[in-house]
Amino acid sequence: MSSIKTEIRAGAYYDSVILMQLQRSLADLPKVIDAGVVMATEANKDLLEQSGLLVDEIKGAKADDLVIVVKAENAKDAQKALEQVDDLVAARRSRDTVGQDFLPKSLETAAKTLPDAKWILISVPGRYAAGVSQEALRLGKHVFLYSDNVSLEEEIDLKKKGAEKGLLVMGPDCGTAIINGIGLGFANHVRRGPIGMIAASGTGLQQVSVRVHQMGGGLTHALGTGGRDLSSQVGGLTARMGLEVLDRDPDTKVIILLSKPPDPETADGIISFARGLSKPVVINFIGYGSTLQQIDNLHFTTTFDDTAAAAVRIAAGDETLQQEQEYPLDRFKAGQCYLRGLFSGGTLAYEALLILDYYLPAVYSNAPINKEYRLKNSLVSQEHTIVDLGEDEFTVGRLHPMMDHELRVQRLESEAEDPETALILLDVVLGYGSHPDPAAELAPVIKDARLNAEKAGRYLEVVIVVSGTDADPQDMKSQEERFREAGARVFRSNDKAVRYAGGLVQALEGKNEPVSAPSFTPVDLKSLTGKFSAINVGLESFTESLLAQNVGAVQVDWKPAAGGNTDLMALLEKMKG
Numbered sequence: 001m002s003s004i005k006t007e008i009r010a011g012a013y014y015d016s017v018i019l020m021q022l023q024r025s026l027a028d029l030p031k032v033i034d035a036g037v038v039m040a041t042e043a044n045k046d047l048l049e050q051s052g053l054l055v056d057e058i059k060g061a062k063a064d065d066l067v068i069v070v071k072a073e074n075a076k077d078a079q080k081a082l083e084q085v086d087d088l089v090a091a092r093r094s095r096d097t098v099g100q101d102f103l104p105k106s107l108e109t110a111a112k113t114l115p116d117a118k119w120i121l122i123s124v125p126g127r128y129a130a131g132v133s134q135e136a137l138r139l140g141k142h143v144f145l146y147s148d149n150v151s152l153e154e155e156i157d158l159k160k161k162g163a164e165k166g167l168l169v170m171g172p173d174c175g176t177a178i179i180n181g182i183g184l185g186f187a188n189h190v191r192r193g194p195i196g197m198i199a200a201s202g203t204g205l206q207q208v209s210v211r212v213h214q215m216g217g218g219l220t221h222a223l224g225t226g227g228r229d230l231s232s233q234v235g236g237l238t239a240r241m242g243l244e245v246l247d248r249d250p251d252t253k254v255i256i257l258l259s260k261p262p263d264p265e266t267a268d269g270i271i272s273f274a275r276g277l278s279k280p281v282v283i284n285f286i287g288y289g290s291t292l293q294q295i296d297n298l299h300f301t302t303t304f305d306d307t308a309a310a311a312v313r314i315a316a317g318d319e320t321l322q323q324e325q326e327y328p329l330d331r332f333k334a335g336q337c338y339l340r341g342l343f344s345g346g347t348l349a350y351e352a353l354l355i356l357d358y359y360l361p362a363v364y365s366n367a368p369i370n371k372e373y374r375l376k377n378s379l380v381s382q383e384h385t386i387v388d389l390g391e392d393e394f395t396v397g398r399l400h401p402m403m404d405h406e407l408r409v410q411r412l413e414s415e416a417e418d419p420e421t422a423l424i425l426l427d428v429v430l431g432y433g434s435h436p437d438p439a440a441e442l443a444p445v446i447k448d449a450r451l452n453a454e455k456a457g458r459y460l461e462v463v464i465v466v467s468g469t470d471a472d473p474q475d476m477k478s479q480e481e482r483f484r485e486a487g488a489r490v491f492r493s494n495d496k497a498v499r500y501a502g503g504l505v506q507a508l509e510g511k512n513e514p515v516s517a518p519s520f521t522p523v524d525l526k527s528l529t530g531k532f533s534a535i536n537v538g539l540e541s542f543t544e545s546l547l548a549q550n551v552g553a554v555q556v557d558w559k560p561a562a563g564g565n566t567d568l569m570a571l572l573e574k575m576k577g
Helices: 016-027 042-050 075-082 085-094 107-113 126-138 152-165 202-214 237-248 264-275 304-315 346-356 406-417 438-455 476-485 494-508 540-548 566-576
Strands: 003-009 032-039 066-072 119-122 142-145 176-179 182-185 192-199 219-224 254-259 281-285 298-300 338-343 385-388 421-429 461-467 489-491 533-537 552-556
Touching: 003 075, 016 032, 016 066, 016 085, 016 540, 032 042, 032 075, 042 066, 066 075, 107 126, 107 533, 107 552, 119 126, 119 182, 126 142, 126 152, 142 152, 152 237, 176 202, 182 540, 192 202, 192 237, 192 304, 202 219, 202 254, 202 304, 219 237, 237 254, 237 264, 254 264, 254 304, 264 281, 264 298, 281 304, 338 346, 338 406, 338 494, 346 385, 346 421, 346 494, 406 421, 406 438, 421 438, 421 494, 438 461, 438 476, 461 476, 461 494, 476 489, 489 494, 533 540, 540 552
Parallel strands: 119 142, 119 533, 192 219, 192 254, 254 281, 281 298, 338 385, 338 421, 421 461, 461 489, 533 552
Antiparallel strands: 003 066, 032 066, 176 182, 176 219
């Protein structure tokens, strides 16, 4: 008749890999039917119950207790198996590949053993992980926090303390990272290259990084943040620190920012922060809607493949993706700051409003997206304004503005006389049914408006998007040439015209600078680019992976302080300060 024998070791700790291997070794012993080797958490007790291994003495065990249970063909064989536990653990340690004659029992001793190590990898149980991470920060080390089940309050506290010291806290629940070509946790071997990466998604980081490699690109660094970093509570602190240090890294030419859908307010803040960087940033907030493909130095993508491909193309110098723009800011007079758009195409005006929402705090219109910004009087502009002259209010008893430019000419002249107007944005729609020669009516007015502004000591920028083809009856090339001769800046893409206009007036208002000074101490770039070495606390397999990559690594023979007594541990932590 089968028999179950158990042993409970109070406050004992082994990493989860050793526990798994010990359980398998016990189960493989002769006449053993099943075995369980787990910490006595409620979840693990449930698993033991499902396996028929939960006996009464285990039910009272504490979460910090190690439970060993063996089911064998008889009581003698079950007891014999239990007596082999220490030998099996010792055998596992003797054949491991960590290769250390001495295993330090504290982070402080490990740091003295490997003084050049700037990183500490932590994969201890979640209830201990914050305390170990605090110790790592006190030692001045960056933290790769693989452990999960760390409270949100603990995460916020860790990241704030790290930010004060210029130390990255990647995690909790950070599964992968690549630092100067060295993979941490679960990571692929990706060639070195000019692309830096920040990701709140572990497997997402891996997928994009391997696609970058497969497409011929490579990475400088890939920094994990943990899945809650872009929540409203954490506010993207690790992501911001990562963006800032990668922007300073001379080897990084383009940055990827990858995350599951972030908190909307946090996303806006991160996007604003990224726009203040000097390098292109490819952003994929998976499933997070974006109406744009590009805004300034930011490129928005929706799939992992699109993200990798965009970064590789930008890094290779694809001019169509980079599109850096210089604005004639020094030509404008103080006080000139507003954009006035006079559209004949309602949908073009609508797209302009959508795009400008990424550049300007408010754009008024007679057909606004946000009703809060409806013009009080459609005939009078307010601050930044886009007017759809094709709306019904303007076409009663009058031809559509695609055929009749009289109203637009009047409005253009009045907008140009406003000393606060910096830029006038127009669409010119060609084709059958439209005005046979728009440039004949609009170009002279544009030329005079710019000359009058110049006489008044102002500079007036006029931006025109010409919507047509080379086969249209108006002769698109001739139309464009005459508008340019009048001093207008001509585009064929409404998207590009509006983005140019938005970027210019934003720059005039000084809005293209970072919103505020970084709320953290910058990360020392040398900690990423120098020779890599690390201290590992927890899963020995992480040390083995580091050694396999020929870098310095020390495994800590860690056990919970105070035998795992949480009250005593809290007291010891408080005494350390």
